[in-house]
Amino acid sequence: MDRSKDPYGSFNFVIEVQGLLSGGFAEVSGIQVETETEEYREGGRNEFVHRLAKRTKQSTIVLKHGLGDSDELWKWYKAVVGGEVKRRNGSIILKDNAGQRVKQWNFTEAYPVKWTGPELRAIGNTVAFESLELVHNGLDLA
Numbered sequence: 187m188d189r190s191k192d193p194y195g196s197f198n199f200v201i202e203v204q205g206l207l208s209g210g211f212a213e214v215s216g217i218q219v220e221t222e223t224e225e226y227r228e229g230g231r232n233e234f235v236h237r238l239a240k241r242t243k244q245s246t247i248v249l250k251h252g253l254g255d256s257d258e259l260w261k262w263y264k265a266v267v268g269g270e271v272k273r274r275n276g277s278i279i280l281k282d283n284a285g286q287r288v289k290q291w292n293f294t295e296a297y298p299v300k301w302t303g304p305e306l307r308a309i310g311n312t313v314a315f316e317s318l319e320l321v322h323n324g325l326d327l328a
Contacts, residue, residue, distance in 0.1 A: 219244055
C-alpha cells in the first residue's frame with residue numbers, strides 16, 4: 187500500500203504572524219473563503235436558474251493555544267482596543283509526518299477583533315487556553 191497518497195493529518199501545523207510570533211497552536215479555524223451568488227431567473231427557462239457571482243468574503247481566523255508566559259497576543263489586541271490597529275501578514279503552515287511543509291495559507295493585513303481568555307475550573311486538570319480572532323484582507327494558498 188502506497189502511504190504517500192494518504193491525506194495529511196490536521197494536527198501538525200504552525201502559525202507565523204509577521205513580527206509577533208511563530209509557533210505551535212492547539213487549534214486554527216476559519217480557513218474559509220466564500221463567494222456569494224445572486225439568482226437570476228430567465229423568462230421561459232424553467233429548467234435552471236442562473237447563479238451570478240457577487241462579492242467574495244473571507245472568514246475570520248481563530249487561533250487557539252495553551253496559555254503560557256507570553257502575552258503578545260493580548261498586547262496586540264489591547265493595542266487595537268486603544269485605537270492602534272497594527273495589521274500583520276501571517277501564515278498557517280501544514281506539515282507532513284516528517285515535519286516538512288506541504289501546504290501554506292497566507293493571510294494579509296490581519297488584526298485582532300476578539301480575544302478570549304481561558305475557562306478556569308477548580309475541578310479537573312485541563313490546559314488553560316486563550317484564543318484570538320483575526321479579520322484579514324485575503325487568504326491565499328501558497
